[in-house]
Amino acid sequence: MIFLSAWAFGLLSLAGIIALLYFLRRREERVVVSAIWLWEEELERPRSALTFLWTKIWLLLVQVAALAALVFSLAHPTLTQEFLGGGTLALILDGSASMQTLEGERTRYDLARARAIELIEKRRPARLTIIQAQQNPKLLVPLTEDKAQALAVLRASQPTLQSDASPLDVLELVRSQGELDQFTEVIYIGDHALELPITQVIVSEPKKNLAITGLAARPLPDGSFRVVVWARVENFSSEALEGTLYLFAEEVEILQERLYLGPGERRMIEAIAPGYTRFRAMVDVADDFVFDNIRYSVVPRRPKLKVRWLGERNFFLLRALNTFAEPSLHTDETERYDLIIAINSAIRPLGAALLVNSVAEPWVMRPGTIGELGSLQILTPTHPIVQNVQAEHLRSATIPVTQLASGVQTLIASGDQPIVAVYRSEGLSFVYLGVDLKNSPLVLTPSFPILVRNSIYWLLPDLGLSSERFVSDEFATPGFTDQIAINLDPTESEINRAHSHKLVAQPSLTKEIPSQMHIPLWYLGVWVAFGLLFVELLWYYRSLWRRGWWSDDTV
Amino acid sequence: MSISSLRKRDESFWKRISSLQLLVRHRAEGQAGPWMTRRAGMSLEFAEYREYHPGDDFRYVDWNLYGRLDRLFVKVFHREENIPVYMLLDTSRSMAVGGKLSYAGELAGALSYIALKDMNRVGVFTFARTLVHGVPPRGGLSHLHKILNFLEELRPADQTSLRVACEEFSKLPLRRGLVVLLSDMFDPEGYEHGLLQLLIKRHEIALVQILAPEDVNPPIEYEARLVDSEGLAEFSVSAYAVARYRRRLLQYEQELEVFCRAHQIRYKQLSAARPLERALLEDLRGVLVV
Numbered sequence: 122m123i124f125l126s127a128w129a130f131g132l133l134s135l136a137g138i139i140a141l142l143y144f145l146r147r148r149e150e151r152v153v154v155s156a157i158w159l160w161e162e163e164l165e166r167p168r169s170a171l172t173f174l175w176t177k178i179w180l181l182l183v184q185v186a187a188l189a190a191l192v193f194s195l196a197h198p199t200l201t202q203e204f205l206g207g208g209t210l211a212l213i214l215d216g217s218a219s220m221q222t223l224e225g226e227r228t229r230y231d232l233a234r235a236r237a238i239e240l241i242e243k244r245r246p247a248r249l250t251i252i253q254a255q256q257n258p259k260l261l262v263p264l265t266e267d268k269a270q271a272l273a274v275l276r277a278s279q280p281t282l283q284s285d286a287s288p289l290d291v292l293e294l295v296r297s298q299g300e301l302d303q304f305t306e307v308i309y310i311g312d313h314a315l316e317l318p319i320t321q322v323i324v325s326e327p328k329k330n331l332a333i334t335g336l337a338a339r340p341l342p343d344g345s346f347r348v349v350v351w352a353r354v355e356n357f358s359s360e361a362l363e364g365t366l367y368l369f370a371e372e373v374e375i376l377q378e379r380l381y382l383g384p385g386e387r388r389m390i391e392a393i394a395p396g397y398t399r400f401r402a403m404v405d406v407a408d409d410f411v412f413d414n415i416r417y418s419v420v421p422r423r424p425k426l427k428v429r430w431l432g433e434r435n436f437f438l439l440r441a442l443n444t445f446a447e448p449s450l451h452t453d454e455t456e457r458y459d460l461i462i463a464i465n466s467a468i469r470p471l472g473a474a475l476l477v478n479s480v481a482e483p484w485v486m487r488p489g490t491i492g493e494l495g496s497l498q499i500l501t502p503t504h505p506i507v508q509n510v511q512a513e514h515l516r517s518a519t520i521p522v523t524q525l526a527s528g529v530q531t532l533i534a535s536g537d538q539p540i541v542a543v544y545r546s547e548g549l550s551f552v553y554l555g556v557d558l559k560n561s562p563l564v565l566t567p568s569f570p571i572l573v574r575n576s577i578y579w580l581l582p583d584l585g586l587s588s589e590r591f592v593s594d595e596f597a598t599p600g601f602t603d604q605i606a607i608n609l610d611p612t613e614s615e616i617n618r619a620h621s622h623k624l625v626a627q628p629s630l631t632k633e634i635p636s637q638m639h640i641p642l643w644y645l646g647v648w649v650a651f652g653l654l655f656v657e658l659l660w661y662y663r664s665l666w667r668r669g670w671w672s673d674d675t676v
Numbered sequence: 677m678s679i680s681s682l683r684k685r686d687e688s689f690w691k692r693i694s695s696l697q698l699l700v701r702h703r704a705e706g707q708a709g710p711w712m713t714r715r716a717g718m719s720l721e722f723a724e725y726r727e728y729h730p731g732d733d734f735r736y737v738d739w740n741l742y743g744r745l746d747r748l749f750v751k752v753f754h755r756e757e758n759i760p761v762y763m764l765l766d767t768s769r770s771m772a773v774g775g776k777l778s779y780a781g782e783l784a785g786a787l788s789y790i791a792l793k794d795m796n797r798v799g800v801f802t803f804a805r806t807l808v809h810g811v812p813p814r815g816g817l818s819h820l821h822k823i824l825n826f827l828e829e830l831r832p833a834d835q836t837s838l839r840v841a842c843e844e845f846s847k848l849p850l851r852r853g854l855v856v857l858l859s860d861m862f863d864p865e866g867y868e869h870g871l872l873q874l875l876i877k878r879h880e881i882a883l884v885q886i887l888a889p890e891d892v893n894p895p896i897e898y899e900a901r902l903v904d905s906e907g908l909a910e911f912s913v914s915a916y917a918v919a920r921y922r923r924r925l926l927q928y929e930q931e932l933e934v935f936c937r938a939h940q941i942r943y944k945q946l947s948a949a950r951p952l953e954r955a956l957l958e959d960l961r962g963v964l965v966v
Contacts, residue, residue: 149899149900149901149912150895150896150897150899150900150901151900151901151903152894152895152896152900152901152902152903153773153903153904153905154773154890154891154894154902154903154904154905155770155771155773155774155776155860155862155888155890155891155905156770156860156862156864156891156904157902157903157904157908157909157910157911158864158904158908159862159921159924159925159928160902160911160913160917160921161909162920162924163911163913163917163920163921164911177898177899177914180898661897
């Protein structure tokens with residue numbers, strides 16, 4: 122049983138006033154009787170101290186009991202599911218990586234698991250289901266009546282290295298076990314709040330954590346085959362932390378730096394290494410969450426690329442291409458090729474093509490010669506080709522007047538003239554770049570190699586150029602012996618989120634989530650209070666009903 | 677005490693109770709009155725002849741019979757005689773509780789009227805520790821005024837001693853008659869001795885026990901300091917003692933009733949809160965009045 126308005130118990134202090142008034146009012150009255158010798162037996166009657174006390178204060182006790190009953194009602198007493206037992210319980214256990222944070226000698230997951238077992242044993246549900254919530258939520262125990270089996274599975278469960286679960290994914294998994302209104306209670310146990318309006322138990326205390334939240338390696342676009350490596354280190358604690366960062370290329374240490382980060386401080390560290398492809402960052406620090414003290418990065422191997430080159434050669438374009446691939450250039454039409462690059466020419470495209478200031482009828486036509494450059498505008502900022510490209514870098518003195526067929530999508534335009542456009546259909550895809558590289562400073566800007574790289578990635582998606590590495594991806598690599606990458610989602614490093622996060626219930630879900638079963642008991646207190654007051658009223662006016670047989674009309 | 681309310685009652689009250697007569701079971705000696713007694717004397721109704729004895733009034737000798745039988749016979753008539761009624765009023769301090777004395781005074785006044793209108797003689801005596809000669813027995817309605825005046829002057833005083841009062845009463849040179857005893861009968865020394873004294877003198881006794889509502893339901897809410905109205909003692913009791921007191925009071929009343937029945941004493945208990953007219957016309961009918 123819980124009390125929703127426990128403040129009401131403060132009103133019990135009124136009992137002191139009641140007692141004061143009671144004893145002030147209760148004075149020994151003088152009653153003149155006709156025959157005191159009929160009372161004299163009372164003098165000889167033995168009376169225990171307890172009886173004597175009782176006769177003095179029983180009405181006071183009735184009044185105080187009535188007050189206590191009223192206070193009980195005002196405190197909104199409520200029977201909870203814990204008291205009642207039975208019902209259907211859905212237990213959601215946070216299984217994300219941050220649950221491996223140490224809380225003393227035990228991890229948060231150990232604490233959450235112990236709390237879950239305690240809840241099951243206290244609430245005694247008739248049926249229960251247990252869900253482990255992480256990026257890929259897992260149904261640990263399907264809806265069952267076998268509590269012992271459920272507890273056994275729960276005890277054997279372990280946290281994952283995945284990131285946090287999506288509330289909607291978790292909700293869907295709960296729904297897979299039954300309609301939400303069938304559940305008497307849905308309880309989540311984790312180290313941060315889940316944005317669902319359900320009972321949430323947070324098992325975390327503020328802890329120390331210095332984390333590597335990012336490690337990136339990128340070949341320098343200067344054709345030197347060197348790689349620049351960036352590491353991002355963050356302090357997620359409320360106190361300053363000190364540690365040493367190590368950067369390794371393959372097994373060679375390329376950097377060692379002592380770090381001192383204040384609360385919430387972030388630091389970027391950069392190093393340049395010669396032609397390695399696999400990198401590791403490690404921070405040596407004494408903190409409570411170790412899984413983000415190491416991070417891995419892989420620079421993809423440059424794929425071999427057969428390129429049919431049409432038109433004049435361009436040094437900058439070739440260098441940019443070399444940064445991401447090993448191109449072999451061909452001019453023979455009979456050779457099989459992966460990509461056509463056309464510069465200032467007219468072609469009949471087939472397959473994948475990069476058209477630089479070129480014509481490819483009927484998709485790209487040139488009705489005029491030279492046009493004025495207007496203001497540059499990125500029309501589709503989310504397209505992968507224009508990611509990290511600055512439109513201003515595409516500025517040039519003149520632009521060719523171009524007309525595009527319908528179906529060709531313009532990504533960057535100057536007025537009504539396309540500067541960057543793309544087209545993809547079955548058997549044909551091309552990227553059109555409406556800039557004359559000889560008359561434009563574009564090739565000297567950072568956006569150029571990025572634009573080239575993005576274009577090749579978009580035109581040839583099957584080349585395996587991605588350098589993304591996910592949690593638990595295996596490295597089948599020389600250098601790291603059978604190493605499993607455990608690059609965590611950076612949000613998992615924020616192990617103190619429970620203390621800064623504000624739970625916001627989603628209104629659309631509020632109606633769907635069953636509330637905890639509560640049985641209010643306030644009316645019992647009211648009945649008891651009025652019953653006691655009625656007894657006292659009867660006692661107070663007892664002379665009226667006792668005198669009945671001795672009234673004026675009867676003898 | 678004030679019985680002025682008795683004087684203020686309207687004519688209908690007196691008319692209604694004037695239809696009542698005192699109920700007397702024994703033939704009594706006395707002057708002419710409503711009750712028949714076989715005694716030589718003046719009356720309208722002839723009873724029998726009786727042989728003359730020396731000392732008989734020659735006026736009642738039947739000379740015609742003497743002429744025929746040559747023997748002296750006197751005529752015996754049924755004679756209507758009155759009976760003396762003695763009001764014996766308890767004026768002890770216990771009678772002050774709940775207006776019992778006032779009520780007893782009014783009752784005595786009303787009964788006196790009933791007796792006097794039927795040509796009976798009525799005397800009023802009061803008692804507490806000792807007997808007080810109030811109004812000597814006299815007849816005639818004019819005597820009622822004296823009785824009422826006396827009753828109006830009554831004040832509660834002293835302790836009850838029914839024994840002493842009855843002993844003193846029985847020593848008085850009074851003809852035997854009807855003793856109407858109006859009291860709460862709360863006498864720690866007991867009532868038996870006193871009542872027996874009256875019976876020895878062959879008085880007919882009608883006992884009206886008057887109790888106040890406070891006597892039956894003492895107003896004790898929590899606890900109270902009991903003070904005896906006659907100053908005998910005082911002590912504290914709780915409200916729980918009331919129930920035990922009521923049991924003892926009931927037992928006392930039952931014992932008194934049994935005693936009265938055994939000695940042919942007419943007994944009636946009245947509440948001081950009972951309207952006087954209803955007490956006379958309903959409660960005392962068949963006991964003290966008809």
